[in-house]
Amino acid sequence: MNKLGQVYWYWVLLILPLNVFSQNNLDSLQKEWENHSLADTIRAEAFKNYIYEGAFRTQPDSAIFLAEQLYNFTKKSGNQEGVVDALNLKGYSLFRIGDYTKALADYKLGLKIAEKIGYKTGAADILLRTGYVYHDNEDYLKAINYYEKSLKLYEDTNDLEGKSDVYNEFGSIYNAKGNHEKALKYYLQSKKINDSINDEFANATTYNNIGNLYLNGEEFDKAIEYYQKALKIDEMTGNQLGVAAALGGIGATLLEKGEYKKALETLKKSVDISERINDVQGGITNRLSIADIYIERTQYSKAIIACKKSLSEAKEIGDLGNQEYAYECLYESHRALGNSSLALDYHEKMLAITDSLKTEETTIKLQQMEFTKQMQADSLLQVEKDLEVQMRHQEEVRYKDRNRNVAITAGVLFLILAIGFFSRWRYVKKSKAIIEKEKDRSENLLLNILPAEIAAELKEKGEAKARDFEMVSILFTDFKGFTEQSAKVSATELISEINNCFKSFDMICEKYDVEKIKTIGDAYMAAGGLPVPSNDSVEKTIMAALEMQAFMQSRIAEKKMLDELTFEMRVGIHTGPVVAGIVGVKKFQYDVWGDTVNTASRVESNGEVGKVNISNDTYEMVKHNPSLSFEHRGKIEAKGKGQIDMWFVSNA
Structure with missing residues (x-):
């Protein structure tokens, strides 16, 4: 198993820069809060900082209780800005333990009050943290909407720390979407602001994020360098949540490097801290990474214990992504131990979660x-x-x-x-x-x-008519020697491997706006440029094909080390006119027809494993793209089509 790509982004939301307070400072804040001779606004501000710098970092359950006390106090004293701050703090603490529903309720009430009284800073903070909730649940469009609103208010009030926080979140979204160049750009903008206000402590967040970026990009030495920078700051400030995040990142990187002993030691330290401060999400993720190590070491019983605990906690907070991964871990462990019945049960549950994630539940x-x-x-x-x-x-x-x-x-x-x-x-x-x-x-x-546009037409009119498209790029993939390979393994192993591959293809198609059409046995068919045509659909289809081949090459290397089943793959693309629409009235599906489809199939079957084969028509549309490199194959005899001019394409 490999969790690279989903590593630790959520810590971005929890390691926001906080001022450094020693125990003496906390004692001083507590005395201010308890000093009834001071103005209520001063006492409320002291109590808020006391909660942030104390319980919020180490005891989020207590922080929720204390924030409720702060809310009651500010409400009774008529301190409206204090009420907003209290609701913001309470919502943030609820978010911290994964209670999104209650967090949103507090944010909604706090934002309403902030807008009513013109408290821009309070509104900006709440909008930012509301974005965290949707970011954490991978609803990036909603998250960006809230981040942009908060950024506007931070700019209006010249709040540099707030702007730095927003840039961090933009970077994390681009990182999650695989655009590492833009992600790094935003992270460095955040660091530049922190440097301009001499706040090196705030850079702990940025360093962790950059570490995540390099980990996702498999630049492991750079990843560890930045995680260690973050760790140094967080240890200095006593930010245990930040320490757990940095250790988790280092552990995940060591795991990817194959340094299992060091990785296990580091991840266990992170889990111990997460359990001590009730960082449920961090504990889940790190425990699953530990399970990966146990599986690599064939210590399957230990892996099962770690996965079961993570599964239980993931269910409690509604974390579908880690539930899916825990089920996969349990499936692989029980299969390795020969517990076929249990393994099949966990595999079915994993697929059910996968379906839920596909519908963005x-x-x-x-x-x-x-x-x-x-x-x-x-x-x-x-x-x-x-x-x-x-x-x-x-x-x-x-x-x-x-x-x-x-x-x-x-x-x-x-x-x-x-x-x-x-x-x-x-x-x-x-x-x-x-x-x-x-x-x-x-x-x-x-x-x-169905595609969203076709579904909308079907709901509105009761039917969706077939349409002609002048320029659509049809992509076909096919596994070499599939029939021979399938005779050597069980049906469960065969289905599991195909599902893993096609699941990744689905995600790649979504990334490049390529429409999946259907699967036919071991063949996968997709189309770029429909149902909504675009000028860059040909390039995007080629980029999707290249990423599919890159995934398969990585999969082959991984499976060979474990002596397990995998496939070599051919990919072919042809561009031309098609007709697309819905087939039938029962169990209907969106499909495409035309000679372009037949030609694309022949281009695929005449390709080579590990490469992307394109027709000359496709080549003519992208030949001036500097990011692509081409190898002319000449005219290739294709069954039923005669000779077709073909090219291999790769990244430049």
Whole structure:
């Protein structure tokens, strides 16, 4: 197994630069808070800093409790900015332990108050941290939206620290998307700001992020260099969360280098710190890396213990990504021990989680949560308005008639009406929730089958007509010797390997906006330039093909070391006109037809393993691209097509 690419980005959100406070400083802050002769605003500020620099770093559960105390104090004293800060701190502490729902609720209330009183700094901080929630759940579009709003406010208030934080998050998103060049650019912008205000301590975050970037790019020595820089600062400031992050990064890098003994020692140190400070997410990820080491050492029983604990905690906080990885770990470990029945059970559960991730279940839950909260808030508001109307009516009756019996009767009537209205509201609320849930389920299923544009047309018109496309790049892949290889292994191993490969191909296609069409046995078909044509679709299709081959080469090297099944692959691309649309009325699918498809299939079958073969038509459209290199093959005889001019393409 290999977790490279999903390493530790979430720590970015938790290691934000904090001022350095010694225990003496904490004691001083506590005394300020307890000094009733000071102004309430001064006491509140001291208590906020006390929580940030103390419990937030080491005891997030206590930080939540203390932040609630701060909220009650500022609310009672009428300190509106203090209320915003308290809600921000409480939400951040809830986020820290993975309780996203409650964190968003506090952020929403705090933002409403901040905007009402014109507290720009408070609003910017809350917008930034709301972005963290969506970032943590890989809803990058929403995260970016919140980050951009916070950046605008930070720029309005000339808050350099805030701008530095936002640049860090932009860098992390580009890193997650594989654009390391832009990620590094934003990280260095963040560092430049920190250097300009002489805040080297704030660079701990940036150093960790740059370490993650180099780890993802497999530049291991550079990764360790930056993790150690971060570790030095965090040890100096006593930031245990930062220490755990840096050690985790170093451990993950050593694991990728194959230095298993050092990696195990380092990761265990990180896990110990994470458990001590209740850093659940960090503990999960590092424990799974430890399980990887145990599997490499064939210590499968130890791997199972580590994976089970991570799985349990991942379920508690709703972390689907690490649930999937834990199930894969358990599957591989039990398979190695010969526990076929258990291995199959875990494999099925892993595939179920994979399907959930494909439909972006985590993001949908967040969206449903916000919708439900808004619906409840609106409904309760209406109940309050109706009750207010009823109460005014009762007062008018009492004023006009002065009759006790009439007043009592009106009161009873009001109570009956209120109970009836509340029952009706609750019934409508439940009905709407059920309808909305079923609607989301059907829409997500539709989007998993069809491109978004085609699904929208189908919902709007009841049908989606076939369309002509003038320039579409058809991509085919095929595993060499698949039939012979499949006869040598079990069906479970065969399906597992194909699923791993096609799952990676799906992610690559999504990265380059290439539309997956279908799989046919061991063949994979995709198309660039539909259903929405674009000027760079040919280049993107080629880049996707090159990345697929790079993945397969890496997979072959990894599997050969373990003496396990894998395949060599051919890839072919041809560009030309096609017709695309929905096939059938039952179990329908989006498909493409035309001579371009047949030619692309012949280009693939006449390719070579490990290379990307393209037709001359495709070559003519990209031949001036300086990032690509071409090798002319001449005219190749293709079955049913005669001679076709072909080229091998690679990265320049």
